[in-house]
Amino acid sequence: MRGIISRYRDLMPPEIQAISDDKIVTLGEGGTPLIRAKNLEEYLRTQNPKFAAQVWLKDEGVNPTKSFKDRGMTGAVSYEKSIGRAAVACASTGNTYGSAAAYAKKAGMKCFGLVPEGKVTPGKIFLASMYGATTIEIRGNFDAAFALVKQLKDVGVVNNIHPYRLCGQATAAFEICDKLKRFKRVPSYHFLPVGNAGNITAYWMGYTLYNKMGQIPFAPAMMGCQAEGAAAMVLGRDIENPETEASAIRIGKPARREEATRARIESGGRFYSVTDDEIKEARKLLVETEDVFCELASATSVATVIKLNRFGRLDFWKMVTVVCTLTGSGWKDLDTAFAQFIPQKSIVIEPKLDDVMDVIRSK
């Protein structure tokens, strides 16, 4: 199976390059679709007639454990395995844990997940547990779990503070540039959800490297998108009790605050926040316009584009190429989806043709 390290081996740090392909722990992550969202563009035009940009969605929900975390996990777990560790651990709102569990299992290592008690969607816990990991629920929030995990000894901590996680996540930026090149485009703005601020840091690493190598003439402005109740980067200070239904970004103390701030400044980008209602609205719109079903946190990026466009706060003229990362699949977060997309009441009938035709004609 070929994963992102085998595909971008030359661009990996020497410590990862030192691990041969057959020792790399991979589940075939990466190579995810970058979808031109023409219907969404049309919607944005109805909201603001000046809108003329291209919008592309990077759907990371199709990775093996259905989130972008797999890109980083292949490097982190391969490294921990190579130095002889028997176990990995992480603090998590769910996606990191599921990914760590799957890669640890593949590597024949134990996995421990420190999660905020009762605050992780059951599907995510279930995934990790299916892969044989041990769940430790902490009486506290993600930040408390993260503070703890950093102090662990003798186990590989595979959160985004891990030295070889971000180099993997950076490959998403390479893939985006590689694909857009075929359409003679370069990303102008990259919108992505920001929780612990690792992914924005990774993308920026990727873009600046590609820029230095001459693969892209300029790097995009990094637009970090947060939920209003957990907008630690927007506010410029930590938040003790972050609150949002978008559980994957319910983080009050971003571990990569410094690097993310640097990414924002160097790229000429900005941090924005949107409300939970705006996030839900954007997720619904993605299903309706592009048939893409993402988890709640993922829709934060598109919600921000909608907001900026509606109020004319960014100039989306025709040479602008907007990329939005959808960080995880809607299937991992069915609870919020069930609550949001209230299923139409089924019509129950006897197996009679006339009754069926009555229903069809009534619609």
Next chain:
Amino acid sequence: MRGIISRYRDLMPPEIQAISDDKIVTLGEGGTPLIRAKNLEEYLRTQNPKFAAQVWLKDEGVNPTKSFKDRGMTGAVSYEKSIGRAAVACASTGNTYGSAAAYAKKAGMKCFGLVPEGKVTPGKIFLASMYGATTIEIRGNFDAAFALVKQLKDVGVVNNIHPYRLCGQATAAFEICDKLKRFKRVPSYHFLPVGNAGNITAYWMGYTLYNKMGQIPFAPAMMGCQAEGAAAMVLGRDIENPETEASAIRIGKPARREEATRARIESGGRFYSVTDDEIKEARKLLVETEDVFCELASATSVATVIKLNRFGRLDFWKMVTVVCTLTGSGWKDLDTAFAQFIPQKSIVIEPKLDDVMDVIRSK
């Protein structure tokens, strides 16, 4: 977006070729992974030391609506759209309906799903309902719903009796041959779950066409795998009340019985049945050995390989290439998964380092 029709246009029937690429309704289906299952092979060797074959898994659960149905739906819905229909309908155990709903939405058409009352997993109904389809629950089983849908007028019936569904599903056979060619292999046996018997018919269409074109020197033996309580092909007669937890193949009257029988005879294959327990065991093994999480019905193919191997009923010598199709993703069928993979009880602790270390040391 590029789907299977654009990729295999030359091999499609003239009526589909007549529809131009921009009128094809696609969600980017196909191009699914074919995974060499080395750990599973090792397991099979522990069960029977004579086992020396290669096993490849075709993971259809990564299609846009997470099942193989999408391959057929692109052709069926494109055709119905091209002749000006406003609505499509299907009888379904869930996967067909979810796929029909998504493609109909993309095409701007209405969709009606006739499903057996209370017998379809909630995730599948939810998916269709999210895409705006109308669910009609029939007081009866799948076969009753199917008998009804065949009589509908003025709506496109997109079940596998549709003339342009199987040509799309046949592309999975093309993809398998194309990929195995790179490894200088040709499928010897193809195991796949059989419910309504459309997919086995489609694969056989694909293999014989590729064989005629000289792409493969011979076509594989088609091995149809059924659940014991719904083994209409094995028994050679219809079953009034099919029973199995594998809801996707809980079908007693296979619509494509005749074609499937021909496929079996022409290919030198056979139909087999396995118990629900064997199916569950195989699904668990797939997670444990290959990190693949499929729906219950999908595991029927692997369960059959395990059974035949254990009892030495098929000669899996080293030149044999076994392909198993996994028809749908485990994420569509979380209920049976929750019931099967009983999550380990979480350990709940205060955020104290010593307590965490105690847990880790105890494992």
